[in-house]
Amino acid sequence: MSTESTTAEPSIKVTTTPTTTSLRPWIHPHLTHSVNPIKGRQLETSHPIKKGEVLLIDTPYAIIPAVDAAGSALLCSNPQCNRLVSPNTGQSCPNRCLADVIWCNQTCRQTDQRRHEFECAWLSRYATSVRSKRGEYNFGMLWLIVRILARQNTDTLLSDLAEEQEEESNPGFQHGWEAIQSLCGSTETWSHEQVRSWTGLAKKYLGPAALPHGMNAENVLALICKEEANSFGLYPRETGIFHPLPTPPVDRGEQFGAAVYPRASIANHSCCPNIIHKPDGYGRMVFTASRDIEAGEECCISYFDMTQYIDVKDRREHLQTLFRFVCGCPRCAAEEVPGDNDLQWDAFPGMD
Ligand SMILES: [Zn+2]
Ligand SMILES: [Zn+2]
Numbered sequence: 001m002s003t004e005s006t007t008a009e010p011s012i013k014v015t016t017t018p019t020t021t022s023l024r025p026w027i028h029p030h031l032t033h034s035v036n037p038i039k040g041r042q043l044e045t046s047h048p049i050k051k052g053e054v055l056l057i058d059t060p061y062a063i064i065p066a067v068d069a070a071g072s073a074l075l076c077s078n079p080q081c082n083r084l085v086s087p088n089t090g091q092s093c094p095n096r097c098l099a100d101v102i103w104c105n106q107t108c109r110q111t112d113q114r115r116h117e118f119e120c121a122w123l124s125r126y127a128t129s130v131r132s133k134r135g136e137y138n139f140g141m142l143w144l145i146v147r148i149l150a151r152q153n154t155d156t157l158l159s160d161l162a163e164e165q166e167e168e169s170n171p172g173f174q175h176g177w178e179a180i181q182s183l184c185g186s187t188e189t190w191s192h193e194q195v196r197s198w199t200g201l202a203k204k205y206l207g208p209a210a211l212p213h214g215m216n217a218e219n220v221l222a223l224i225c226k227e228e229a230n231s232f233g234l235y236p237r238e239t240g241i242f243h244p245l246p247t248p249p250v251d252r253g254e255q256f257g258a259a260v261y262p263r264a265s266i267a268n269h270s271c272c273p274n275i276i277h278k279p280d281g282y283g284r285m286v287f288t289a290s291r292d293i294e295a296g297e298e299c300c301i302s303y304f305d306m307t308q309y310i311d312v313k314d315r316r317e318h319l320q321t322l323f324r325f326v327c328g329c330p331r332c333a334a335e336e337v338p339g340d341n342d343l344q345w346d347a348f349p350g351m352d
């Protein structure tokens with residue numbers, strides 16, 4: 001792809017790219033999804049796939065720049081653009097709601113006017129105090145939720161039409177708000193402590209007095225649970241290089257954003273993934289086969305940088321803490337230490 005980062009040579013050569021140059025999502029005709037009784041939804045192939053083939057290019061439903069990357073490039077706020085923009089050259093909001101809100105140019109700013117209006121007052125009112133009182137992580141989470149709600153509230157007739165066309169070209173995959181609602185993750189997925197903290201944040205910052213979204217508190221909390229279980233961190237280089245695991249480790253670089261994707265979120269985790277993922281220059285998530293994949297095989301990504309968590313115990317602890325499940329992938333099963341009962345197997349919440 002023309003937007004490929006030049007700082008690190010991709011580990012595999014991309015041999016199939018979609019013919020369209022539009023920023024619509026693209027799904028390989030042989031990529032399907034099904035429901036596994038234990039793991040919930042999963043991606044799989046209907047035909048053999050060759051190493052290097054692109055399987056999915058998904059557009060974000062909502063995306064934010066990394067809020068703690070001070071001084072680095074930001075993302076154009078226009079959801080049809082999402083390009084990296086230098087803070088020095090982009091257009092800021094006339095209301096000065098937040099320094100992290102920027103557009104490439106006047107056209108992007110005008111195109112995004114209606115959507116941004118939804119978040120502008122909220123950002124002006126809460127951004128500074130949330131950041132100082134609740135920290136960058138919670139601010140980023142809340143802003144991503146606000147952008148999801150902004151998208152849901154401002155999807156225009158035009159985008160509905162685009163979505164209809166999309167449905168025709170990608171049968172079987174949900175899109176838009178419908179796809180967001182069917183993401184895995186609920187209050188059961190997370191600890192009581194975590195849910196209590198989000199309930200407090202939602203009440204204070206996402207209530208009807210804070211944002212005109214027309215959703216009740218229970219549904220806002222459910223949305224947070226889904227977003228936290230499914231959002232992707234955006235890094236400049238690939239995640240999930242495994243065939244072979246590179247030595248020395250490949251650094252993914254600084255996280256520059258976070259996003260929620262309607263279709264990429266279906267992918268489950270494996271510590272020996274057959275898919276690598278990496279955002280392109282428009283905030284789209286690109287899945288590429290890292291080895292030949294047989295028909296009917298599940299397509300998995302890695303939810304974290306595997307070059308940082310080598311040991312099976314480290315990997316499992318990391319997944320348990322961040323994603324609330326115990327990994328039972330073939331690699332973990334093979335590397336399992338007999339008699340190691342440190343982890344609570346009954347804590348497996350199921351990812352759906
Ligand atoms: Zn733009
Ligand atoms: Zn603004």
Ligand SMILES: [Zn+2]
Pocket residue numbers: 270271272315327328329330331332333
């Ligand atoms: Zn594993």
